[in-house]
Amino acid sequence: MSDYEVFDLNDVELQSGHTLYDAKLAYKTHGTLNAAKDNVVVFPTWYSAFHMDNEWMIGEDMALDPRKYFIIIPNMLGNGLSSSPSNTPEPYDGARFPQITVYDQVKLQHRLVTEKFGIEKIKLVTGWSMGAAQSFQWGASYPDMVERILPFMGAARCSRHNFVFLEGVKAALTADGEYKDGWYKEPPRRGLRAMSRVYAGWGFSQTFYRNKLDLKRGERPFGGRLPDVPWRYTSLENFLVIFWEGFFLPKDANNLLSLLWTWQNADISGDPQYGGNFEKALAGIKAKAIVMPASTDLYFPPEDSDYEVKHMPNAELRVSVSDWGHFAGDPRGTSPDIKFVDDALRELLGS
Secondary structure, three states: OOOOEEEEEEEEEOOOOOEEEEEEEEEEEEOOOOOOOOOEEEOOOOOOOOHHHHHHHEOOOOOEOOOOOEEEEEOOOOOOOOOOOOOOOOOOOHHHOOOOOHHHHHHHHHHHHHHHOOOOOEOEEEEEOHHHHHHHHHHHHOOOOEOEEEEEOOOOEOOHHHHHHHHHHHHHHHOOHHHHHHOOOOOOHHHHHHHHHHHHHHHOOHHHHHOOHHHOOOOOOOOOOOOOOOOOOOOHHHHHHHHHHHHHOOOOHHHHHHHHHHHHOOEHHHOHHHOOOHHHHHHOOOOEEEEEOEOOOOOOOHHHHHHHHHOOOOEEEOOEOOOOHHHHHOOOOOOOOHHHHHHHHHHHHHO
16 A cells, blocks of 8 residues: 555653654545634544545545545554554564554544644544544644544543453454464465454444345445445355455454454543543533434443433534444444534534
8 A cells, every 4th residue: 555654753752751663654634724723623543443444435426525634544553554553564473562542542643644644733632442432532632723522432541341352352362273373474364354243232223233224235225435345245155254344354363363452442631631530530521512423333322321421511422323333433434324424524514
């Protein structure tokens, strides 16, 4: 992949106290930064995703219109393009790659935005899933810089229930004998397939499977962006193999585990200015916000989002009523609910 740029961060001291040497932040931009530098949208990536996995939401027919906005998609550290276990030189490669917090991710993205582009105000930060966690963190860490946030199908901290789910994912992957404590020579494919099966029971809702919506995906609503993805599946097993195993098998196991640790330890109050006080961190978000959970999301239920919004000074809870679970924010542009997200983005940007 060569459709992105790399920002050199040099040696970075992480929140853990460890140093990430010669750190790199991969990013891609869409649109043009205007003279006033006030048309900026930051759109972070989600678990295991690359920048192109966000591009389904950018277009002249979408709220994130590159004719109007300068859209920056930073790749998370750990995703394989930015500094990650798979691309960091010895001796801090593989299983020795340091732990990265969401606070670290956003702090380094802030350096990109300010040092590379000289930007002082951000019109909007938005993102799905782990991208939502980064949206919350941007709002909490830089309240005077960020004017709006729209986190969808995500949370400001990882709940205990979500943490337990991720323990299952981690256990399935690392149980493969080929994993070898992270020092594998060949990908631990059995573990990758196993974690895919664990993930499959959580990404979509019970109603999705009860109504066999996996077998009814013959259309691409709202102009789905990836024509090479198979849109119709012939059986549940076919869906599990093609959609889920096909998604995770190309990924590097250590990268997945690095990002999983970041996810499990997500908490906006990890910013030192809040001292671990979650409610204080939520109250510190000045940005106008629409917080958008999905009604059947098993990772990030609306009850958690409702608690967050009640402690934010300028936020609205807007639930996407959907049978698609977490994938109501489907990054492949296939969910019938993505227009709901796009309409909210358009409204928030116009407010």
